[in-house]
Amino acid sequence: MSPERGPVFLARRTYRRRRLGDAARLLPIVGALLVCIPLLWRNGSEASRTTDVMFYIFGLWIALAVLAGAISRYLRPSETEDGSRDPGDI
Amino acid sequence: MSILNVLILVCVLYVVFLFAVAFAADRAALRGQGSWLRSPYVYTLSLSIYCTAWTFYGAVGFAARSGLEFVTIYIGPTLVMVGWWWTLRKMVRVGRSQRITSIADLISSRYGKSNLLAVFVTVLAVIGATPYIALQLQSVTLSFAAFAETEVAAGTMPDMQSTAVWVAAGLAVFTILFGTRNLDANERHHGVVMAIAVEAVVKLFALLAVGVFVVWGLSGGVAETLARIDASEIARFEVTGSRWVGLTMLSGMAFLCLPRMFQVMVVENEDEDHLRTAAWAFPTYLMLMSLFVVPIAAVGLDLMPNGANPDLFVLTLPLMDGRDGLAILSFLGGFSSATSMVIVAAIALSTMVSNHMVMPIWLYVSGGAAMVSGDVRHVALLARRLSIAGIVFLGYLYFRLSGGGTALAAIGLISFVGVAQFLPPLMGGLFWRGATRSGALTGLGLGFFVWLYCLFLPSFGPSVVLPQAVFENGLWGIGWLRPRAMFGAEGMDPVMHALLWSILLNAGGFVLVSLLSFPKPIERLQGAQFVNVFEHSPTPGGWTGGMAQSEDLLVMSQRILGAREAQNLFEGVAKRQGLAGYLPEPSPDFLQELERVLSGSVGAATAHAMIGQIVGGAAVSVEDLMAVADEAAQIMEYSSQLEAKSQELARTARQLRQANEKLTQISVQKDGFLSQISHELRTPMTSIRAFSEILRDTDDLTLEEQSKYASIIHDESVRLTRLLDDLLDLSVLENGQVVLNTQTGRLSELLDRAVRAAGVQGEIRIERDRASEVVDLTTDLDRLAQVFINLIANARKYCDGRPPILTIRVGQSDGQLVIDFKDNGSGVPPEKQSVIFEKFSRIGETKAGGAGLGLAICREIMARLGGDVSYLPGQKGAAFRVSLPIETRMAAQ
Numbered sequence: 001m002s003p004e005r006g007p008v009f010l011a012r013r014t015y016r017r018r019r020l021g022d023a024a025r026l027l028p029i030v031g032a033l034l035v036c037i038p039l040l041w042r043n044g045s046e047a048s049r050t051t052d053v054m055f056y057i058f059g060l061w062i063a064l065a066v067l068a069g070a071i072s073r074y075l076r077p078s079e080t081e082d083g084s085r086d087p088g089d090i
Numbered sequence: 091m092s093i094l095n096v097l098i099l100v101c102v103l104y105v106v107f108l109f110a111v112a113f114a115a116d117r118a119a120l121r122g123q124g125s126w127l128r129s130p131y132v133y134t135l136s137l138s139i140y141c142t143a144w145t146f147y148g149a150v151g152f153a154a155r156s157g158l159e160f161v162t163i164y165i166g167p168t169l170v171m172v173g174w175w176w177t178l179r180k181m182v183r184v185g186r187s188q189r190i191t192s193i194a195d196l197i198s199s200r201y202g203k204s205n206l207l208a209v210f211v212t213v214l215a216v217i218g219a220t221p222y223i224a225l226q227l228q229s230v231t232l233s234f235a236a237f238a239e240t241e242v243a244a245g246t247m248p249d250m251q252s253t254a255v256w257v258a259a260g261l262a263v264f265t266i267l268f269g270t271r272n273l274d275a276n277e278r279h280h281g282v283v284m285a286i287a288v289e290a291v292v293k294l295f296a297l298l299a300v301g302v303f304v305v306w307g308l309s310g311g312v313a314e315t316l317a318r319i320d321a322s323e324i325a326r327f328e329v330t331g332s333r334w335v336g337l338t339m340l341s342g343m344a345f346l347c348l349p350r351m352f353q354v355m356v357v358e359n360e361d362e363d364h365l366r367t368a369a370w371a372f373p374t375y376l377m378l379m380s381l382f383v384v385p386i387a388a389v390g391l392d393l394m395p396n397g398a399n400p401d402l403f404v405l406t407l408p409l410m411d412g413r414d415g416l417a418i419l420s421f422l423g424g425f426s427s428a429t430s431m432v433i434v435a436a437i438a439l440s441t442m443v444s445n446h447m448v449m450p451i452w453l454y455v456s457g458g459a460a461m462v463s464g465d466v467r468h469v470a471l472l473a474r475r476l477s478i479a480g481i482v483f484l485g486y487l488y489f490r491l492s493g494g495g496t497a498l499a500a501i502g503l504i505s506f507v508g509v510a511q512f513l514p515p516l517m518g519g520l521f522w523r524g525a526t527r528s529g530a531l532t533g534l535g536l537g538f539f540v541w542l543y544c545l546f547l548p549s550f551g552p553s554v555v556l557p558q559a560v561f562e563n564g565l566w567g568i569g570w571l572r573p574r575a576m577f578g579a580e581g582m583d584p585v586m587h588a589l590l591w592s593i594l595l596n597a598g599g600f601v602l603v604s605l606l607s608f609p610k611p612i613e614r615l616q617g618a619q620f621v622n623v624f625e626h627s628p629t630p631g632g633w634t635g636g637m638a639q640s641e642d643l644l645v646m647s648q649r650i651l652g653a654r655e656a657q658n659l660f661e662g663v664a665k666r667q668g669l670a671g672y673l674p675e676p677s678p679d680f681l682q683e684l685e686r687v688l689s690g691s692v693g694a695a696t697a698h699a700m701i702g703q704i705v706g707g708a709a710v711s712v713e714d715l716m717a718v719a720d721e722a723a724q725i726m727e728y729s730s731q732l733e734a735k736s737q738e739l740a741r742t743a744r745q746l747r748q749a750n751e752k753l754t755q756i757s758v759q760k761d762g763f764l765s766q767i768s769h770e771l772r773t774p775m776t777s778i779r780a781f782s783e784i785l786r787d788t789d790d791l792t793l794e795e796q797s798k799y800a801s802i803i804h805d806e807s808v809r810l811t812r813l814l815d816d817l818l819d820l821s822v823l824e825n826g827q828v829v830l831n832t833q834t835g836r837l838s839e840l841l842d843r844a845v846r847a848a849g850v851q852g853e854i855r856i857e858r859d860r861a862s863e864v865v866d867l868t869t870d871l872d873r874l875a876q877v878f879i880n881l882i883a884n885a886r887k888y889c890d891g892r893p894p895i896l897t898i899r900v901g902q903s904d905g906q907l908v909i910d911f912k913d914n915g916s917g918v919p920p921e922k923q924s925v926i927f928e929k930f931s932r933i934g935e936t937k938a939g940g941a942g943l944g945l946a947i948c949r950e951i952m953a954r955l956g957g958d959v960s961y962l963p964g965q966k967g968a969a970f971r972v973s974l975p976i977e978t979r980m981a982a983q
Contacts, residue, residue: 024175
């Protein structure tokens with residue numbers, strides 16, 4: 001039920017903002033997948049070392065925080081409201 | 091001075107410091123100063139109440155038992171926070187635009203302001219939070235005990251129970267003081283938030299300090315620490331996939347659903363924009379909190395004697411090394427974690443309990459009675475204070491009963507699974523307009539029951555609440571209902587098992603019942619407002635009210651303000667609106683004014699809620715209504731279009747049927763007319779042809795014969811001409827093309843002329859009353875004479891009286907001039923009376939064959955003249971009455 005759709009083509013700025021919104025939505029999904037990577041690790045017959053996983057997890061953690069900060073910095077929700085439509089909107 | 095006394099002193103000083111911070115923040119907020127209070131960093135730090143004593147002490151214990159698995163508890167919230175654009179943004183926006191006061195309020199608002207749902211969520215939240223509060227008390231008492239152990243020689247081993255009592259009482263007092271100072275419109279507590287932010291800094295600093303001490307002090311560097319980890323029991327990453335993924339999900343879910351998290355994240359939120367900072371700052375905070383957990387655990391496992399409680403490594407490692415200052419700092423960190431959690435949880439839960447349980451019951455019980463001013467405000471505050479005390483007491487009770495023996499992490503996870511049950515109705519409510527109240531109730535009920543049966547009750551141990559038999563054989567001996575192996579899912583981790591089944595059944599029941607049930611209008615309205623919050627209500631809007639609610643508002647206001655004040659207020663507003671009496675129109679302006687007045691007595695939130703309850707639909711904008719109405723309108727439009735179409739079809743069909751009938755009739759008439767006319771024309775034509783042939787072909791005709799035949803031909807031609815004239819006349823008359831030639835004349839003269847023209851002298855005796863005929867007429871006299879001639883001629887033709895007599899009588903009836911033509915014949919048989927005025931209708935065989943058009947023409951003429959000619963039944967012979975409107979004649983002088 002969306003009686004009125006936005007314009008088909010957007011100004012470059014608005015377009016950028018929406019792609020940032022996409023990135024913001026994608027980030028937790030990518031993060032969740034990456035968090036599960038250590039489960040696949042095997043060191044021969046035994047499980048992988050805790051320290052290796054620790055470095056990986058904390059590295060990922062920092063990367064997620066940095067990326068979230070970078071995206072959030074430019075993603076201003078209060079600018080216009082049309083950026084907050086359904087994910088399907090272009 | 092013993093270290094224990096120092097500890098108590100530091101503790102008291104710290105609490106005083108917190109009081110001061112909270113007090114200063116409240117003062118600053120009250121004065122409108124302190125923009126620093128609204129900093130996004132304060133917001134981020136306040137979110138850190140997620141890290142309770144469970145994190146501070148328990149994470150290390152968790153890590154000492156299962157290695158790196160503990161990070162899942164922090165990875166979940168990190169992912170949720172990083173994905174703020176998905177959910178948190180919407181939750182915060184909804185919370186602000188709907189003036190949500192708690193998670194129970196959010197869920198109940200979404201599902202049509204259902205208080206039943208709110209009560210259910212509140213009960214579930216209290217049951218879920220109680221063990222968690224117990225956990226905090228336990229951690230504080232354990233840490234006290236850890237200090238005390240160092241002084242066993244002094245013989246001042248404190249009673250664990252009394253420590254817990256002191257801590258619980260202190261927390262309750264602090265929470266009551268700063269949590270219920272005001273019933274603020276948005277339930278914001280600046281003092282509390284500021285104190286929590288300070289505590290967040292303290293606990294992070296403490297944990298980092300201990301971590302640095304352990305890594306560089308005890309271990310001697312990073313490399314050595316890593317080597318120690320590799321050498322410890324937790325060197326290997328032996329986490330099962332299901333627990334890794336499951337716990338991450340669980341912690342993420344709990345992060346969204348925990349009442350205390352909701353309190354700081356949504357209710358205390360000052361600005362939606364703060365989320366942008368929290369999106370990266372909070373994950374960083376969590377990361378720092380987790381950074382040294384594994385090293386501390388590994389070093390603790392290495393250095394501490396066997397059997398030492400790993401939950402207290404954070405405290406016992408510095409103590410062991412004689413670093414009392416660091417140990418006290420660490421203790422303060424744990425103390426901060428515990429207190430901030432208990433304070434916020436108690437505020438959140440007490441808001442829920444008082445708003446959704448105590449106040450409705452109180453208003454119901456005291457309903458009807460007019461209260462003095464300020465009553466409700468006192469009750470609301472009292473309810474909240476008592477709720478805080480009650481909740482903290484419940485936590486204490488749980489702590490006493492459970493004996494404080496269970497590992498910290500286990501209790502925390504049980505609590506998490508309990509609150510995670512809110513997630514399906516919460517997320518469903520925010521993203522799915524089809525979610526209904528019945529669905530939410532079903533889902534919550536199922537999830538709650540499964541959690542209770544599979545995790546909460548078994549957590550007390552076998553035979554405490556659930557008998558041993560139930561564990562082994564299932565409920566009622568049904569193997570499929572064993573609490574640790576529902577539906578035959580054997581060998582699963584108990585937490586994962588309970589999480590799986592409770593969330594599956596919860597979400598399944600929620601979706602299924604939502605699909606099957608139909609929401610009430612208010613649910614659909616709220617659904618539209620929640621799901622499309624970004625399109626509809628960017629800011630809290632005004633009230634809209636219906637006329638019927640004024641009386642309810644007056645009743646309510648009388649209870650709160652007192653009868654006199656309320657009536658004065660209402661009367662004044664009504665007068666301003668130009669209305670008489672006590673009931674003004676509930677315009678948005680009036681409702682806002684009333685809300686302001688009421689909030690003076692009961693606080694804005696309660697006032698808003700109370701008006702909201704009466705007026706319904708808080709801040710319903712036209713767009714919201716339209717959004718809901720749109721669907722309905724589309725359906726209605728479609729069906730009305732169908733209806734219109736079917737009506738139109740029916741109308742067309744009816745018209746077509748009528749047209750068809752008319753056409754059929756006309757066709758029949760036309761056939762009849764054609765056959766009549768051909769018959770009428772053929773008869774004279776036949777004789778004309780026959781006699782003209784005789785004249786042509788017969789040579790020896792006498793002159794006499796010739797003349798006879800010629801006259802027959804002539805007569806027939808005349809008859810033919812007359813027939814054609816009549817037809818033409820009739821057609822002209824029927825088409826209304828006749829031009830009337832109005833003259834004035836006397837009726838008697840007209841009758842004389844008609845009798846003469848009819849040529850009936852000698853054939854029929856005509857009786858007239860000449861006196862009554864002295865009437866002047868102004869009409870088309872020629873046409874009228876034509877009618878008279880026709881009638882007189884008819885009498886001559888058809889009258890079978892011996893001797894035939896025609897009586898002409900003139901009179902008045904009903905304001906009309908009537909001229910009756912009566913003969914003494916046998917008259918017209920009744921079955922023929924209705925058709926004699928039709929074309930070509932003749933009665934029997936005629937003496938002088940007429941075409942049967944005469945009376946038809948008469949009727950047409952009379953219609954043109956504004957009168958009528960009709961057959962007059964019930965006379966001795968045939969009687970025709972000609973009537974004329976009275977205006978067309980003038981009485982003789």
